[in-house]
Amino acid sequence: MSSDLDTVNSDFANDPQGLIEWAFRQGQRPICTTNFRPFEAVILHMVTQVRPDIPIVWMDSGYNTEATYQFADALIKRLNLNIVSFLPKRTRAHREALEGPMPGIDDPRHDVFTQEVKIEPFERALREMRPDVWFTALRAEDTPERAKMQPVSRNEDGLLKVAPLLQWTAKDMYDYLQAHDLPNNFDYFDPTKVEEKRECGLHLQH
Numbered sequence: 001m002s003s004d005l006d007t008v009n010s011d012f013a014n015d016p017q018g019l020i021e022w023a024f025r026q027g028q029r030p031i032c033t034t035n036f037r038p039f040e041a042v043i044l045h046m047v048t049q050v051r052p053d054i055p056i057v058w059m060d061s062g063y064n065t066e067a068t069y070q071f072a073d074a075l076i077k078r079l080n081l082n083i084v085s086f087l088p089k090r091t092r093a094h095r096e097a098l099e100g101p102m103p104g105i106d107d108p109r110h111d112v113f114t115q116e117v118k119i120e121p122f123e124r125a126l127r128e129m130r131p132d133v134w135f136t137a138l139r140a141e142d143t144p145e146r147a148k149m150q151p152v153s154r155n156e157d158g159l160l161k162v163a164p165l166l167q168w169t170a171k172d173m174y175d176y177l178q179a180h181d182l183p184n185n186f187d188y189f190d191p192t193k194v195e196e197k198r199e200c201g202l203h204l205q206h
Contacts, residue, residue: 009150016164019151020050020135023162027132031084033057033122034137035190036064036072039173041079041182043137043165048079054135056081057125061117062092063102067187074183084129086121102191114192131159138163141170 012019024030032047034040034056047054058072076083088095095116096102103109140147151166165173177184 005150005152005154008152012151012164013167016168017046017049019162019164020046023133023135023152023160023164024050026160029129029131030133030135031055031057031125031129031131032135033059035059035188036068036075036185037137037188037190038184038186039170039177040137041075041184042168042173042176043135044075044079044081045176045180045182046164047135048081052080053082055084055129057129058083058085059118059121059125060085060087061121061191062088063117063189063191065187065189068185068189071183071185078183084125086125088117088121090116118192126159133160133162135162135164137165139168139173140166 008019008022012022030047030051032043032054034044035058044056048056064072075081099109103113138146138149140149146166149163149166151163153161155161174184176182
């Protein structure tokens with residue numbers, strides 16, 4: 001199986017649309033995750049061009065900026081996205097009433113915070129939706145850890161993880177947005193990462 005994926009990764013390394021079309025043929029329950037960060041419209045446009053009704057899974061931590069919520073709402077309408085939201089079991093107001101504001105990344109409570117607002121909702125999404133193909137907008141430019149990843153991999157549970165845009169640069173992403181007249185959002189904040197080049201752990205665990 002590993003050698004098969006090596007061939008796929010070689011064949012589609014610079015062909016995101018071809019990789020997406022290949023991946024859709026590999027399973028029956030595909031999903032695409034999103035956080036509506038910068039350039040996210042690219043992957044959402046690409047996958048919905050092939051399958052308009054693919055479930056778009058959003059782990060909404062409750063800590064997004066106003067601009068991100070406005071961007072999400074506009075893009076959901078623009079692309080007619082089949083959005084499926086997974087929220088933490090406690091609202092932000094509930095959590096902060098008991099524990100105070102979001103802990104900083106140097107606070108020992110930050111790992112528990114990340115588990116509550118991002119990892120647990122994602123793992124719940126996997127249990128409930130049981131996807132066999134997972135599209136993600138990971139890019140090698142994002143973090144050193146992601147630079148070591150392959151466009152296609154399979155986790156220990158058999159889930160096929162597909163990152164069609166892994167080798168694309170910010171310029172590639174910008175050019176695609178311009179070519180398709182798609183909006184963008186730069187007023188974005190991820191409370192589980194805080195720093196731009198920091199991993200939250202979700203893609204390292206899954």
